Amino acid sequence: MEKTTAKKPAKVDKRAKIMEAFKGYILEHGKSPASVFKFTKELKMKEADFYAFFSSFTSVKKAIWQRILQVTLEALESQEVYHTYSSREKLLAFFYTWIEELKHHRSYLLVLYGEHQLPSRSLPQELKGFRSDFKTYIQGVLAAGEETDEIAKRPYLSDKYDEAIWLQVMFVFRFWVKDQSDGFEKTDEAIEKSVNLAFDLMGKSALDTFVDFAKFLYQSR
Incomplete structure (x- = not known):
């Protein structure tokens, strides 16, 4: 019987995920999230993961422009x-x-x-x-x-x-x-x-x- 190997899940680009989620939040609510804590909680992401890429929501907007x-x-x-x-x-x-x-x-x-x-x-x-x-x-x-x-x-x-x-x-x-x-x-x-x-x-x-x-x-x- 041929042995099969499980495929590794695709690596998630957390930085891109945060940027897309931020845009989605802006579109749904018409304003920036109240806090990084609440934002990352909705994303089921650790708050530290956000700060690994961005210092604030302003820096997310900056990254989107760039x-x-x-x-x-x-x-x-x-x-x-x-x-x-x-x-x-x-x-x-x-x-x-x-x-x-x-x-x-x-x-x-x-x-x-x-x-x-x-x-x-x-x-x-x-x-x-x-x-x-x-x-x-x-x-x-x-x-x-x-x-x-x-x-x-x-x-x-x-x-x-x-x-x-x-x-x-x-x-x-x-x-x-x-x-x-x-x-x-x-x-x-x-x-x-x-x-x-x-x-x-x-x-x-x-x-x-x-x-x-x-x-x-x-x-x-």
């Missing part, structure tokens, strides 16, 4: 054509792919940010990791654009481009949260117009051409 960005960037990197894009095209691709990923979490995000829009001045703690990760990504995109002269190098201003694009990210998110158009076509339009405007401003303008010409005339005297 995971959305990670999935977005992985989707972009997996496309061979993405690596042939100009910097402008890469940012457009980022926004369209990011919005597609956000749609999977729209109900959760609407509970948190639908009625109470993200503040324009102070950044919520849960977005700081996302902001840091995004700026690392966009700095590479901008640097490539400068190398090909798609983006003009300007003293003092060039170092601020990544922050300007981050503000654009927040603009697009706020627009998308409020967008009621079919298929979020208005958001797609807002993305296209805002990205084109950003790259037109970062590109070599008529003013730059005039300054270059003035320098040439001065140096040629």
